Amino acid sequence: MxxxxxxxxxxxxxxxxxxxxxxxxxxxxxxxxxxxxxxxxxxxxxxxxxxxxxxxxxxxxxxxxxxxxxxxxxxxxxxxxxxxxxxxxxxxxxxxxxxxxxxxxxxxxxxxxxxxxxxxxxxxxxxxxxxxxxxxxxxxxxxxxxxxxxxxDAAGARQRLADAFAVEVDGVLLADLVGGLGVAESALTALDHLGLSRTSARAVVQGFGSMGGATARHLAREGVTVVGLADARGVIVNPAGLDVERLLLTRDGLGGIDRSQLRPGDTEADGDTWLDIDCEVLVPAAVSYCIGASEQERIKARVIAEAANMPTLPDAEAALHARGTLVLPDFVANSATNAWWWWTLFGDIGADADQAHRKIREAMGRLTTDMLTDAETYGTTPREAALGVVARKxxxxxxxxxxxxxxxxxxxxxxxxxxxx
CATH class of the missing domain: 3.40.50.10860 (Leucine Dehydrogenase, chain A, domain 1)
Known part of the structure; x- marks a missing residue:
C-alpha cells in the first residue's frame, strides 16, 4: 500500500x-x-x-x-x-x-x-x-x-527539442503554450472537483505573457469566460467575455495588450483592480508576492491557480483556505513548462503538439486530483498535501x-x- x-x-x-x-x-x-x-x-x-x-x-x-x-x-x-x-x-x-x-x-x-x-x-x-x-x-x-x-543520444535529443520549439499552434509557438496549458488543466480539474461547471465559470488572468496568455487561451477554449486580463499598463475587463484569441495574437513580446484591438464593451481599469473582479478562477501569472493579507480580502474566486512563482503570501493563503478558496500552489500548477522540456529532450514525447497536450493534460489532471483529494481526506491545504507527495518522491x-x-x-x-x- x-x-x-x-x-x-x-x-x-x-x-x-x-x-x-x-x-x-x-x-x-x-x-x-x-x-x-x-x-x-x-x-x-x-x-x-x-x-x-x-x-x-x-x-x-x-x-x-x-x-x-x-x-x-x-x-x-x-x-x-x-x-x-x-x-x-x-x-x-x-x-x-x-x-x-x-x-x-x-x-x-x-x-x-x-x-x-x-x-x-x-x-x-x-x-x-x-x-x-x-x-x-x-x-x-x-x-x-x-x-x-x-x-x-545528445544530438538526436537536441534536434528533437529544437524541432519542438519550432512547432506553432494557431499562431503561437508550442513552447509558449505548454506552461499555460498545465495551469489551465489544473484550474479546470479544481472546478470539476468543486462541482462547478466549466462553461459557467469566469476567469481573470493577471499577466499576459507566455504563461498568462496561454492559460487564458486554454481556459477560453474549454468554455470558461475570461472576463479580465491585466498587463503592466492596467486591466481590461468585459463581463460578457474578452476576445482572448484576438488579444493574444496582437500582444507585444513582453505580454503587453494592444489597446487598439479592444472591442465595444471592453473597458480599461487601474492596475490592481484585477483582484476585485467577480470570477470563479483567478490566475496570478505575473509577479511574486502580489496577494497578501489585505489583497486576499478582495478576492471572490473559488480557485486560485498560481501561474506565477510565489504569488500568494502564507498568511493570505491560510485566510483563503479558511473561507473555502482552493489555492493551487505554484510548484504544482505551473510545473508543465519544465516537465515538457525534459519529456521532449529525453524522448517521452516527440516534437508534436498533440503528444504534448495529451501528456500535459494527463499529468496535470492526475497531480491536481490527487492533491485535492488528499487535502480533503486529511483536512489540510492543497499545498501541504502536495508537499507530502514531493517528500515521498x-x-x-x-x-x-x-x-x-x-x-x-x-x-x-x-x-x-x-x-x-
Missing part, C-alpha cells in the same frame, strides 16, 4: 541550498544570483529571471520551488528522470538599455555552472531567444548544456541516485535511461 503523503515526516525547515552565488556586475554594480537547491545526477534545473529588485532570498525560494516541481513529475517508467532544483536572478529592469549587456556579463561569469551543473531557460523578464542569442555571442553552446552527458529519487548534493551519482548511476536502480 502506498503511504499517505501526510504520513511521511517532513522537516519543519527546508535544508540549506547546495550552492548559492552572488555576482556583482563590474560595470553597473547590478547584482545577480544563482542558487542550486540540490543536484540530482550532478545537475539542476531552473530558469533565469530579470527584474528590478530581485533578491537572493527570492531566488533561494524559487530554487526550492524548482526542486518540488522536478520531484512531482518523477515517474520511474519515464525516460525523463527529474533533476535537482535551481534558479537564477538578475536585479535589473529588463527594459533598461544596459540590460542585455548585464545579462551577457552575468552569463559569462557563471559559465562554469552552466556547463556542468545548471540548466536554465527563460523566466520573468527574459525570453529564451534572448538568452540563446547572448550565449551564442559568448561562444557558449546552450543554456542546457549541463544535461547533455545524461543523454544516450524526493525520497524515491534519493534512494535511486543519492542525496541532495550527490554529484558522485552523476555519471556513474544516471548515464542510461535504462538504469534499473
Amino acid at each position: 502506498t503511504a499517505s503523503p501526510l504520513s511521511i515526516p517532513r522537516p519543519t525547515t527546508a535544508p540549506p541550498p547546495h550552492l548559492q552565488v552572488t555576482w556583482t556586475d563590474p560595470v553597473t554594480g547590478r547584482r545577480g544570483y544563482v542558487v542550486i537547491d540540490r543536484l540530482v545526477r550532478g545537475v539542476s534545473s531552473g530558469g533565469l529571471r530579470m527584474r528590478e529588485g530581485c533578491t537572493l532570498d527570492e531566488v533561494r525560494g524559487l530554487a526550492a520551488g524548482m526542486t518540488r516541481k522536478e520531484a512531482l513529475h518523477y515517474d520511474p517508467a519515464n525516460r525523463y528522470i527529474p533533476l535537482g532544483g535551481a534558479k537564477g536572478g538578475i536585479d535589473c529592469d529588463p527594459h533598461d538599455p544596459q540590460a542585455r549587456a548585464v545579462l551577457g556579463r552575468f552569463l559569462d561569469a557563471v559559465r562554469s555552472l552552466l556547463k556542468h551543473h545548471w540548466t536554465t531557460g527563460e523566466d520573468l523578464g527574459l525570453r529564451q531567444d534572448t538568452i540563446d542569442e547572448v550565449l551564442a555571442e559568448l561562444g557558449m553552446d546552450s543554456s542546457i548544456a549541463a544535461i547533455y552527458p545524461l543523454l544516450d 524526493l525520497g524515491d529519487i534519493e534512494a535511486r541516485f543519492g542525496g541532495p548534493g550527490a554529484p558522485a551519482a552523476v555519471r556513474s548511476a544516471g548515464g542510461s535511461h535504462d538504469d534499473p536502480r
